[in-house]
Amino acid sequence: MDAIRLDLDGLAARVSDGAKIALPPDYSYCAMALVRAIIARNVRDLHLVGVPALGFQADQLIGAGCVGTVETAAVTLGEFGLAPRFSASIKAAGIRMLDATCPAIHAGLQASEKGVPFMPLRGVIGSDVEKRRDDWVIGQNPFAENDPILMVKAIQPDFAVFHAPLADRFGNVWVGVRRELMLMAHAAKSSLVTAEKIVDGNLLDDPVRAAGTIPGLYVGAIAEAEQGAWPLGIPGGYDADQDELARYVDMARTEDGFAAYMAGTKAVAAE
Amino acid sequence: MTTVNDGVRAEEILIASIADMLDGLSHIAVGASSPVPGAAAMLARARHPDRTRVSVLGSEDNNFFTDGGKELFDCAGQGRIDAFFLGGAQIDGQANINLVSVGNPDKPKVRFPGSFGSSYMYFTVPRVILFRLEHTPRTLVEKVDFISAPGTSEPNIYRPGGPYALITDRCLFHFDREKGRFSLASVHPGHTVEEIREQTGFDYDELAAVPETRLPDAKTLETIRGPVAAQIAEIYPGFAAEVFGIEKAA
Structure with a gap:
């Protein structure tokens, strides 16, 4: 069965107000381009589930006012320090915070994966x-x-939202050893996935690749997005854009700076 | 941190002291954003390359897990991890750690990233080493504002793991799980017993004569500045550039 193929805006349009979405940590495959498309739609009251921790994706969604609840073991920008819009929002009691611990998030998703309570x-x-x-x-x-x-x-997200290096036209998505994405996809009602490249062949035909591939069964829709993790990197692909991440952290210290950053990034993406 | 003694950097003393506590272990795991513990684990591995494995969260070169983010915790639950590191915005005298917030958690004065895996790893990993670079009454407190992970548990709680030591920029404490108290084990060069009493917000035990933390020997320094520095640069390029003056390899 062929996958539903959309563009970034089409994928983003599937995320409605109040949706519970699972997101990977910055060291995994993050769909940053899709997150920007979700922000552009002014979605409200999202419930983010960090699997198990969150980073730049969450900080931008929170800063843009898209988030009602954050359920995660942590929100961190790694070597860049505290997540500025997250911290500001918590101090202003602007979001509902469900502090967790990493393996409890995994356990909750594993329960959903098995269909147990x-x-x-x-x-x-x-x-x-x-x-x-x-x-x-x-x-x-x-x-x-x-x-x-x-x-x-059990934690059952409406959507797992992530990026991948490779997908095929059947919606099979290769994630290699980044199997928290597999767990997210199994647990969520559906997955919205961007991939660097979508090929015509079937990734499951190669047994070496099949073991690290999420079957299209779990994938609601896919979109091709070259550099879709930018300014984060993808392990084994391209490195994070350190200058761009630093620019974000600097500007996002204030609400106005954050707004200016997001407006600028949108303008660059449109070119 | 600054250079302290005979051209040995404070970080290098910490790395060597921690590595001594990891000597000969089978599997040492290191969480995110922990360059000094990470370097210590790599030093321990360099000393016993055939016996010691190191897993660093977020590293590509020092991470052999293939089952995603959960595998580290599954490993710990089974007893396959011998040592791990935790920090804390606040750490108290019962070894409770706080990685969440200062003040009322519903409307905190300061919010930190969160508890990560601490609430679990503290129970499942036998040798948890607490690491905190700011040793002041603000960070080492009598009682934490939020317990991300408790230092001790009731006897009926399953707990093969727990706190083993607390190392700071000033000293090393050991933790006595029976008594639920820290004791001062050694004072780093350039610091004093009196200063530590003054800068610590909780009460702890102290022997009549507290030794000075020993400086790493020449071979240890050579290993830290050679292979360990190169390995740590892959994960923490900022730290490696600042402490060892090296850039990440292409």
């Missing part, structure tokens, strides 16, 4: 992270006595 996880008990989550429950290991264990409610 929750997933047990070691650790976490006694932390304020656990105490502040009413969707996490401390239960009892049924196979032992007096062994409390955390149960994390």
Whole structure:
């Protein structure tokens, strides 16, 4: 079956107000071009799920006022430090924050992947992270006595949103070892994917490549986007544009600077 | 940080001290944004290349995981990771760590990135080394404002892991899990026992004579400045340029 192929705006149009979207961390394959297209549509009240942490994508979506809830183990810009629009928004109580811890996000997605309501996880008990989550429950290991264990409610995003180096016309998406994208795709109701290149052949025909490929079954629609992770990089592809990221971090310190940055990036993209 | 003794940089003393605590372990994992612990892990590996594996989150050259972001945590849950590093905007005397916020978490004065995997790794990894470069009463506090991960747990909580030591820019503390308290283990060159008492917001134990943290020997320095510096540049180019004056290889 052929995949639904759209352009960036077409993909972005599928994300409606209030959608729960799963996003990868900056070191994975981030669909930055698609995120800019979502921002351009003025989507509101998104629920972001960081798998397991968020970075530039979330900071830009938050800065643009697209986000209502952030569920993540962290929001960080790595060597560039704190995420400025995220920090400002938290201080102003402008977003609902669901602090998590990395493996709890993975566990919640794994529960959805299996179609079960929750997933047990070691650790976490006694932390304020656990105490502040009413969707996490401390239960009892049924196979032992007096062994409390955390149960994390299943997380089912409406969309997994990510980029990939390669896809084919059937919607099969190669992600290699970046298998958090596989987990996101399995757990979400549907995935919106951009790829550097969409080829005519079938990626599943090559057994070496098939193991790192998400089948089109999980993919709602794809769009070709060369340099789609820019200004982030893609591992094994191109490096992050350090100058551009630094320029963002500098400008995003203020609300006005952020707006000017986004307007400028939009103008460059339109050329 | 500045040069302290005989041309040895403070970072190099920290790297060597941490590596001594990792000696001979099978698998050391390092989280994001941790250049000094990362370099220490690489030094430990350079000393035992046939025994010690190092996994660095976010690295391409020092990461052999093939099952995505969750594999590190699955490994830890199974007991396949021996040592890990955690920091904290605040760390208190019971080794509780705070990576979230200062003040009321619903309307914080300062917001930090978040807890990452700390709430889990602190329970599952046997030797967790706390690392904090700012040693002041502001960071080493009596009680943290938010517990990302607790230092100790009730006896019925499954917990093979926990805090092992806390190393700062001034000193090294060991943590006693039975007592739930730190004790001052050594003071870095250029710092004093009195200064540490003054700059620490929590109470801790102290022996009558506290030794000075020893300087790395010539062979250790050579390893740090050679292979370790080159390896760390792939992951933390900014750090490698600042501390070792090297650029990332093309």
